[in-house]
Amino acid sequence: xxxxxxxxxxxxxxxxxxxxxxxxxxxxxxxxxxxxxxxxxxxxxxxxxxxxxxxxxxxxxxxxxxxxxxxxxxxxxxxxxxxxxxxxxxxxxxxxxxxxxxxxxxxxxxxxxxxxxxxxxxxxxxxxxxxxxxxxxxxxxxxxxxxxxxxxxxxxxxxxxxxxxxxxxxxxxxxxxxxxxxxxxxxxxxxxxxxxxxxxxxxxxxxxxxxxxxxxxxxxxxxxxxxxxxxxxxxxxxxxxxxxxxxxxxxxxxxxxxxxxxxxxxxxxxxxxxxxxxxxxxxxxxxxxxxxxxxxxxxxxxxxxxxxxxxxxxxxxxxxxxxxxxxxxxxxxxxxxxxxxxxxxxxxxxxxxxxxxxxxxxxxxxxxxxxxxxxxxxxxxxxxxxxxxxxxxxxxxxxxx
Numbered sequence: 001x002x003x004x005x006x007x008x009x010x011x012x013x014x015x016x017x018x019x020x021x022x023x024x025x026x027x028x029x030x031x032x033x034x035x036x037x038x039x040x041x042x043x044x045x046x047x048x049x050x051x052x053x054x055x056x057x058x059x060x061x062x063x064x065x066x067x068x069x070x071x072x073x074x075x076x077x078x079x080x081x082x083x084x085x086x087x088x089x090x091x092x093x094x095x096x097x098x099x100x101x102x103x104x105x106x107x108x109x110x111x112x113x114x115x116x117x118x119x120x121x122x123x124x125x126x127x128x129x130x131x132x133x134x135x136x137x138x139x140x141x142x143x144x145x146x147x148x149x150x151x152x153x154x155x156x157x158x159x160x161x162x163x164x165x166x167x168x169x170x171x172x173x174x175x176x177x178x179x180x181x182x183x184x185x186x187x188x189x190x191x192x193x194x195x196x197x198x199x200x201x202x203x204x205x206x207x208x209x210x211x212x213x214x215x216x217x218x219x220x221x222x223x224x225x226x227x228x229x230x231x232x233x234x235x236x237x238x239x240x241x242x243x244x245x246x247x248x249x250x251x252x253x254x255x256x257x258x259x260x261x262x263x264x265x266x267x268x269x270x271x272x273x274x275x276x277x278x279x280x281x282x283x284x285x286x287x288x289x290x291x292x293x294x295x296x297x298x299x300x301x302x303x304x305x306x307x308x309x310x311x312x313x314x315x316x317x318x319x320x321x322x323x324x325x326x327x328x329x330x331x332x333x334x335x336x337x338x339x340x341x342x343x344x345x346x347x348x349x350x351x352x353x354x355x356x357x358x359x360x361x362x363x364x365x366x367x368x369x370x371x372x373x374x375x376x377x378x379x380x381x382x383x384x385x386x387x388x389x390x391x392x393x394x395x396x397x398x399x400x401x
Contacts, residue, residue, distance in 0.1 A: 001124065004209070006034065006037040006052055014032060022188070043102035045068070071091045104121065128153070128213050129152045134158050134182070136154075148173030150176065150214040156181075158182065167248040229382075251280070252281065301352065308370070311331060317369065339384060
């Protein structure tokens with residue numbers, strides 16, 4: 001099957017009409033996106049949007065050969081006039097299958113949100129899954145009945161956990177080409193958009209792009225080890241969680257544990273848990289080396305600063321006398337063991353740590369000791385990671401890529 005993406009944006013388009021946000025302000029020229037619509041082999045049109053005929057012409061395709069127009073979501077914008085010659089647009093009831101005169105078979109996939117997804121099998125046997133904005137298949141809905149899809153078009157930035165569910169069911173495999181559509185202004189365009197999609201194992205293409213389902217396409221590079229640095233309330237933990245949102249299984253390693261009688265700390269922990277996918281497992285421990293050495297699903301370790309606090313507690317490093325005798329050496333050994341485990345691990349891992357060296361100099365010797373040792377720890381772990389990010393005021397700067 002040959003697909004032409006007439007648009008790749010949200011149903012309102014990008015920039016959104018009248019929206020003053022920063023993302024819309026820079027979504028101009030080649031960064032602007034029309035509402036998502038897909039022309040399949042010149043015969044099947046998935047979603048009818050304003051300007052579809054012109055968009056097709058710009059991409060070098062005519063809509064004159066379209067035999068079926070299918071809609072995925074209720075149209076909330078201005079009325080869309082049906083271009084002359086096109087068949088009436090409609091939606092297929094959930095679970096039903098239709099056969100287009102061109103030989104394409106289309107099955108409606110039930111969604112967990114308003115809208116309809118479409119499982120399209122071409123005359124050549126290639127398979128496409130097209131999902132509506134904000135939608136994910138409700139359960140597996142038969143997506144595991146056959147081999148993995150050759151291509152998936154989905155709301156990657158809005159519903160990354162949908163990809164995780166599809167991967168867990170086998171509907172997305174290693175060779176599946178995942179393309180982000182229904183792109184909205186919640187992600188700045190350009191390199192940041194590409195980076196976020198790549199983290200979910202997807203790619204982003206401009207409007208008017210034509211792709212062939214089943215053709216080999218080199219997938220986005222997803223680093224196996226990532227270190228995310230940032231200050232307090234910088235958004236570093238949220239960024240780390242977002243990088244693993246597309247994984248079917250994740251173990252969240254909380255190094256902070258619980259603090260008896262500290263209600264404010266309990267509230268912080270609760271907020272973290274609420275925003276994580278329900279499929280993630282949580283482990284509260286500072287024994288990171290065994291986890292890194294063992295095989296298993298992806299790890300999110302949050303955070304190294306709390307791990308260091310525990311390590312300094314264990315060796316008595318806060319006491320000047322102990323530090324001067326054997327505390328320093330014992331701490332360095334623990335750090336070396338952790339760094340070696342990060343180097344040797346075969347698991348995908350995202351580590352979070354605080355960047356504390358840019359603030360006020362601590363007033364105590366123990367405070368300065370912690371600051372210095374955390375800087376050394378961050379330095380050593382960063383050296384073993386393929387990817388290092390610094391999050392400042394919610395904005396991500398790539399330090400190592």
